[in-house]
Amino acid sequence: MEGIMSSNSPEIRGVIFDLDGVLTETAEYHYRGWQRLADEEGIPFDRQANEAMRGLSRRDSLLHLLDGLPRTEEQMEEMMERKNGYYLEFIKEISSGDLLPGAAELLHELRSAGIKVAIGSASKNAKDLIQRLGIADLVDAISDGYSVTRSKPAPDLFLHAAAQLGLAPAQCVVVEDAASGVEAALAAGMRAVGLGPAERVGAAHMVLPSLAGVRWEDILAKLSQPQLTPEPQMR
Numbered sequence: 001m002e003g004i005m006s007s008n009s010p011e012i013r014g015v016i017f018d019l020d021g022v023l024t025e026t027a028e029y030h031y032r033g034w035q036r037l038a039d040e041e042g043i044p045f046d047r048q049a050n051e052a053m054r055g056l057s058r059r060d061s062l063l064h065l066l067d068g069l070p071r072t073e074e075q076m077e078e079m080m081e082r083k084n085g086y087y088l089e090f091i092k093e094i095s096s097g098d099l100l101p102g103a104a105e106l107l108h109e110l111r112s113a114g115i116k117v118a119i120g121s122a123s124k125n126a127k128d129l130i131q132r133l134g135i136a137d138l139v140d141a142i143s144d145g146y147s148v149t150r151s152k153p154a155p156d157l158f159l160h161a162a163a164q165l166g167l168a169p170a171q172c173v174v175v176e177d178a179a180s181g182v183e184a185a186l187a188a189g190m191r192a193v194g195l196g197p198a199e200r201v202g203a204a205h206m207v208l209p210s211l212a213g214v215r216w217e218d219i220l221a222k223l224s225q226p227q228l229t230p231e232p233q234m235r
Helices: 029-042 047-051 056-064 071-095 103-110 124-135 156-165 179-187 216-223
Strands: 014-017 116-120 141-143 172-176 191-195 206-208
Touching: 014 029, 029 047, 029 056, 029 191, 029 206, 056 071, 103 116, 103 216, 116 156, 116 206, 124 141, 141 156, 156 172, 156 179, 172 179, 179 191, 191 216
Parallel strands: 014 116, 014 172, 116 141, 172 191, 191 206
Antiparallel strands: none
């Protein structure tokens, strides 16, 4: 069965974090950017539609927004740039204070434990965000929207991150808040920690409401249990 981990599984030596919704919350800024674009284009859009775009790349998000509406490649490129310009305006004030509860503590704990850390985010603004959040010195590698062609749920982004860390996929844990990200982690042969409701990330090996109060030793103990399988999804 896909995702089964046994007591013979390789030692975990790296953690790959998604960025938005895991270490910081920029979903509202993305929503405002897409909403402004949609309004300008006369396309219906609301928070429910925005939620369905969680974890998608910028192009896939635009395709979801367009929902079959015809646009040339040149028009799509302009729309993506326009939306990103709005987003960049909104995030100018982001700082270390915008790290989600428990994120900084866990990153420091991983550094002390000698565990390598990578960011695996479809965002093309990941490097800028990491600098603004003040965690660049706690991150060993960044795989972002520029790193691979295929985005989540394809495993490419996380496989690229593992390669950047010099680790085998089975030595890595992915922390994700999107169903597409969990799917990508499992497809990559990695262990997955899902943040959020089980109906969204229940396919992960371990599901947590957030990183608040989470210790690395607790994650490690859970993921190292013999015959650990992804938690059953609620339907």
